[in-house]
Structures are given as C-alpha cells and as structure tokens.
Amino acid sequence: MTLAMDPKWGDGERPPARHVAIIMDGNGRWAAERSLPRAEGHRQGVESVRRTVEAAMELGVTHLTLFSFSSENWSRPKQEINDLFGLLRRFIRRDLADLHKNGVSIRVIGARTGLESDILRMLDDAAELTKDNTALSLTIAFNYGARDEIARAAQRIAEDVKAGVMDASDVSPERFSTYLDTAGLPDPDLLIRTSGELRLSNFLLWQLAYAEFVFVDVYWPDFTKEVFEAAIAEYQRRSRRFGGTSARSFA
Numbered sequence: 001m002t003l004a005m006d007p008k009w010g011d012g013e014r015p016p017a018r019h020v021a022i023i024m025d026g027n028g029r030w031a032a033e034r035s036l037p038r039a040e041g042h043r044q045g046v047e048s049v050r051r052t053v054e055a056a057m058e059l060g061v062t063h064l065t066l067f068s069f070s071s072e073n074w075s076r077p078k079q080e081i082n083d084l085f086g087l088l089r090r091f092i093r094r095d096l097a098d099l100h101k102n103g104v105s106i107r108v109i110g111a112r113t114g115l116e117s118d119i120l121r122m123l124d125d126a127a128e129l130t131k132d133n134t135a136l137s138l139t140i141a142f143n144y145g146a147r148d149e150i151a152r153a154a155q156r157i158a159e160d161v162k163a164g165v166m167d168a169s170d171v172s173p174e175r176f177s178t179y180l181d182t183a184g185l186p187d188p189d190l191l192i193r194t195s196g197e198l199r200l201s202n203f204l205l206w207q208l209a210y211a212e213f214v215f216v217d218v219y220w221p222d223f224t225k226e227v228f229e230a231a232i233a234e235y236q237r238r239s240r241r242f243g244g245t246s247a248r249s250f251a
Contacts, residue, residue, distance in 0.1 A: 017212075017232055017235050017236075018189055019185070019188045020064055020192065020232070021067070021207075022065070022192045023191070023192070024067060024068065024223075025194050026220045027219065027221060030219035039083040041221060042084060043087065046087050046091055047221070049091070050095065052228065053099070054225075057135060061136070062136060063139070065204070066139070066141065067203050068088070070145060070201065071111060071143055071144060072202065074114070085116070088142070092123075096126055096129065102135060102136075103133045103135025104136045104138050105134070106138050106140065108123045108126075109140070109141050109144055110141055110144030110181065111143050111152070139182070141203065144181070144203075146200075146203055149181050149206075150180070150206060157176070180207070187208070187210065188204065188208055188211045192214050192215075194216055195217075195218070195219050196216070197215070214235060216231060
C-alpha cells in the first residue's frame with residue numbers, strides 16, 4: 001500500500017507502537033534497477049538499518065525486530081551469502097560502540113547451526129555488552145525461520161516433560177512463549193514489510209498473531225524516517241480488538 005505522509009500520530013488516542021518488526025525486503029531489486037551488483041544493495045540496506053534504529057528511538061519505539069537473514073537464504077549464491085556475513089561483521093565492528101553508548105541492547109534470534117565461530121562470538125559479545133541497556137531493544141533475526149523456532153521450542157518442551165520438569169498439561173500459549181527465541185519480549189504491535197511484497201516469509205509466525213500489518217511500496221534501502229512515521233500513523237488509525245468487540249490499546 002502507498003501511505004500518506006502524515007506527520008501526526010493518528011487520532012492521538014493510541015500510543016505509538018511499542019514493538020515494531022520489519023521485514024527488510026528489496027535490496028536486490030533496488031540494486032538491479034540501478035544496474036548495480038546485489039552486494040551494493042545489501043550495503044545500502046545496512047545504511048538503512050542505521051537510520052531506522054535512530055528513527056525508532058526518535059519515534060518512541062521501545063522494541064525493534066529486524067529480519068536480517070532467513071534460514072531459507074542459504075539457497076542463495078555462495079558469494080552473496082559471504083557478502084551478507086561480511087556486512088554483519090562490519091556492522092558490529094563499526095556500530096556496536098555507538099549503539100551501546102546510545103543505550104541500545106542487542107539480541108540475536110535464530111538457529112546457531114551453520115554460523116562460523118567468529119560470527120557466533122561477535123553476536124554473543126554484542127549481546128553481553130549491551131544486555132543492561134534500556135533505551136531501545138534491538139532484536140536481529142539472523143539465520144531465522146519461524147517454523148524452525150517453533151519446532152525447536154516444542155523439542156525443548158518435550159525434553160522438559162520427559163525429564164519431569166513439567167507436565168504436558170502445563171503447556172499453555174503463555175508457557176510455550178517462554179521457550180521461543182523471543183522469550184521475555186512483548187509481541188510486536190506492528191509489522192512493516194518493504195518492497196510491496198504481501199507475505200510473512202516465515203517470520204515470527206507465533207508472535208505476530210495480533211499484530212497490525214503495513215506493507216510499503218519502497219525498497220529497504222529507500223526506507224526513511226518519514227516512511228517509518230507514516231507506517232506508525234497508519235497503525236494508530238486502526239482499532240485493535242484482539243478478538244473482542246471493542247478496541248484496546250496498551251501503553
């Protein structure tokens with residue numbers, strides 16, 4: 001959908017979204033339309049991540065989750081995967097100190113299998129360094145697939161039931177959530193997907209049960225604070241009923 005660039009927060013009755021999840025899509029197409037290599041699209045996508053983190057803090061967002069690398073992305077050409085991993089390394093080395101100084105906590109979700117040891121170490125070090133920061137919770141979904149996450153959670157529950165830690169009757173949606181990669185995080189209020197595509201692509205299938213979806217017709221490298229603000233304004237114009245008959249909002 002094309003959003004009206006309204007700088008106001010909806011009708012003023014509902015707060016900005018606390019938790020925004022974004023599917024960062026369109027780097028390759030952005031590059032192709034400019035006759036540039038896909039790697040350049042990914043590099044520009046990293047610049048957009050930097051702008052978006054800053055904009056989230058300015059717009060009152062407290063939790064930001066970004067879909068960075070899907071578990072299905074391993075099917076891409078090896079050189080492109082190497083480029084993506086290189087960009088992740090450079091992002092952490094270049095930006096970690098500033099993120100920490102600005103009070104951003106970093107959390108990485110997804111499977112750890114297949115990741116090189118230096119990547120795992122960098123991700124763990126970034127999470128440990130920033131774990132007490134409270135200005136913004138930044139979650140990066142890397143080597144992530146929602147079905148895999150749910151399956152891994154179910155496996156851990158089965159192991160705990162077998163070990164006598166819990167009974168099968170203790171399993172509830174609330175209890176199940178504590179076994180997910182996102183345990184301890186509020187569910188997203190708003191999902192934004194760039195590039196005009198209208199699908200979830202195996203992203204946060206459990207957590208997005210009651211989120212509002214906004215699809216924007218810009219590629220990720222062109223995602224700006226103004227587009228972000230317009231998406232939040234669209235979210236605020238909607239009534240969230242959570243299965244009931246009257247709107248509810250959570251400050």
